[in-house]
Amino acid sequence: xxxxxxxxxxxxxxxxxxxxxxxxxxxxxxxxxxxxxxxxxxxxxxxxxxxxxxxxxxxxxxxxxxxxxxxxxxxxxxxxxxxxxxxxxxxxxxxxxxxxxxxxxxxxxxxxxxxxxxxxxxxxxxxxxxxxxxxxxxxxxxxxxxxxxxxxxxx
Amino acid sequence: xxxxxxxxxxxxxxxxxxxxxxxxxxxxxxxxxxxxxxxxxxxxxxxxxxxxxxxxxxxxxxxxxxxxxxxxxxxxxxxxxxxxxxxxxxxxxxxxxxxxxxxxxxxxxxxxxxxxxxxxxxxxxxxxxxxxxxxxxxxxxxxxxxxxxxxxxxx
DNA sequence: CTCCTATCATTGGGACTACCAACGATAGGT
DNA sequence: ACCTATCGTTGGTAGTCCCAATGATAGGAG
Numbered sequence: 527x528x529x530x531x532x533x534x535x536x537x538x539x540x541x542x543x544x545x546x547x548x549x550x551x552x553x554x555x556x557x558x559x560x561x562x563x564x565x566x567x568x569x570x571x572x573x574x575x576x577x578x579x580x581x582x583x584x585x586x587x588x589x590x591x592x593x594x595x596x597x598x599x600x601x602x603x604x605x606x607x608x609x610x611x612x613x614x615x616x617x618x619x620x621x622x623x624x625x626x627x628x629x630x631x632x633x634x635x636x637x638x639x640x641x642x643x644x645x646x647x648x649x650x651x652x653x654x655x656x657x658x659x660x661x662x663x664x665x666x667x668x669x670x671x672x673x674x675x676x677x678x679x680x681x
Numbered sequence: 682x683x684x685x686x687x688x689x690x691x692x693x694x695x696x697x698x699x700x701x702x703x704x705x706x707x708x709x710x711x712x713x714x715x716x717x718x719x720x721x722x723x724x725x726x727x728x729x730x731x732x733x734x735x736x737x738x739x740x741x742x743x744x745x746x747x748x749x750x751x752x753x754x755x756x757x758x759x760x761x762x763x764x765x766x767x768x769x770x771x772x773x774x775x776x777x778x779x780x781x782x783x784x785x786x787x788x789x790x791x792x793x794x795x796x797x798x799x800x801x802x803x804x805x806x807x808x809x810x811x812x813x814x815x816x817x818x819x820x821x822x823x824x825x826x827x828x829x830x831x832x833x834x835x836x
Numbered sequence: 837c838t839c840c841t842a843t844c845a846t847t848g849g850g851a852c853t854a855c856c857a858a859c860g861a862t863a864g865g866t
Numbered sequence: 867a868c869c870t871a872t873c874g875t876t877g878g879t880a881g882t883c884c885c886a887a888t889g890a891t892a893g894g895a896g
Binding site: 531533534535536538539540541542543545546547549550561564565568635638639642643645646650651653654655657658659660661662 | 686688689690691693694695696697698700701702704705716719720723790793794797798800801805806808809810812813814815816817
Binding site: 767 | 872875882883
């Protein structure tokens with residue numbers, strides 16, 4: 527009896543992920559933000575960071591950090607300024623507007639999590655969270671890991 | 682205490698999904714196929730299907746079905762022919778080569794599932810599978826559901 | 837101090853997934 | 867005969883993840 531695709535964890539993960547991402551994206555879209563933007567704001571809540579450091583914490587490529595900070599800065603949610611101590615760096619800090627927005631975003635996040643987990647009881651949700659955490663890849667930061675082969679013959 | 686992102690199911694799903702997808706893509710890449718191609722072959726194993734029907738079962742957009750069938754047909758794994766009973770349709774069927782390849786792909790799939798679930802015990806894996814299944818969106822087929830708002834203001 | 841190497845932010849680009857829209861061909865009902 | 871729906875194809879968009887090259891800067895070795 528071959529493994530049925532509908533039972534394969536990779537497929538189930540894919541479906542569940544897609545659903546969660548949609549809900550999350552829709553939720554943050556009201557604020558003209560995407561999930562990565564929220565993650566950046568949340569990471570900055572405890573203090574300014576260089577873009578490179580931000581990228582490491584969020585597992586985002588440097589390029590994508592640049593774009594995310596562009597987006598947030600344009601909306602006045604963060605401030606980007608040269609680090610006087612190391613002029614290669616940009617120090618990104620939350621503005622007051624950014625700090626004020628965070629609670630609302632957190633509310634959105636929690637609401638989405640509830641919706642995602644709605645089919646489960648509270649205990650099941652805890653179990654799921656626990657199990658998923660153990661599946662997570664052991665912190666390989668983006669932009670730091672070696673290259674992955676890309677590009678397949680496209681005929 | 683705000684929900685920490687690292688604990689949010691949506692984030693954990695995202696990480697786990699990414700890991701599983703990478704492993705699966707890498708596994709099928711040896712056969713010059715991607716996960717969707719395997720899914721198509723598996724769906725066809727029990728009989729020919731029209732592309733539209735294939736799309737519904739795989740939750741793939743019609744366009745992506747066309748491309749997938751192109752890919753598979755070029756490699757001689759499926760046969761695409763006009764349906765004599767309804768000339769709008771293409772009936773897609775497995776070729777002998779396609780049928781012969783399936784067991785190898787299934788082996789790859791199972792091997793990847795084992796690797797994805799490696800951090801868990803067998804019972805935990807069963808629990809996870811069970812919980813994930815309940816999170817899955819109630820079969821909304823791709824290309825059939827209504828439009829989702831797209832496109833956000835871009836700077 | 838000079839040179840070498842590493843890191844930083846930026847820019848440009850590629851691959852893949854998930855969508856949508858428009859088209860012409862065909863079916864099927866009225 | 868007409869209207870509507872479906873089929874496959876083509877072309878395009880958005881978002882995510884990743885790599886490479888560039889120019890500025892830092893920091894250490896000599």
